């Protein structure tokens with residue numbers, strides 16, 4: 001099993017979208033028994049809440065259902081439990097590195113490092129913007145998800161069977 005954790009600030013916009021998009025890709029590739037997905041926030045303001053309605057609407061427009069997801073906050077045991085701990089922006093990465101045990105630091109990566117064709121290195125926070133922000137974020141996440149799956153296939157061929 002390969003375990004992937006998507007991390008943003010609130011766990012209601014970017015990381016649940018990433019979880020939903022990547023989970024759908026994994027399902028379509030027939031790998032749901034091999035790759036486990038989850039998401040969380042570095043902050044705790046939205047614990048227990050479903051994703052932002054704008055994120056849900058954009059996902060639904062693309063055929064992705066986020067309605068079962070609920071926000072939670074990162075915890076120290078996540079660094080041991082997940083093979084990939086993927087932050088959406090530099091602030092997420094700094095927060096993750098500050099609390100991660102030294103032996104697991106190499107599990108922390110910027111999610112867009114798997115999307116060389118996007119032309120930027122972070123997924124911007126769409127929370128205070130308009131619907132265009134959610135559309136753009138979705139596009140970036142979609143591209144990075146494909147790159148991430150390719151990386152998993154390269155690095156964990158045995159786990160994928």
Ligand code: 4NP
Nearest residue numbers: 008009010011012013014127
């Ligand atoms: P996310 O967006 O990190 O992509 O889930 C945010 C959601 C909520 C807040 C900030 C960012 N907030 O400050 O409540």
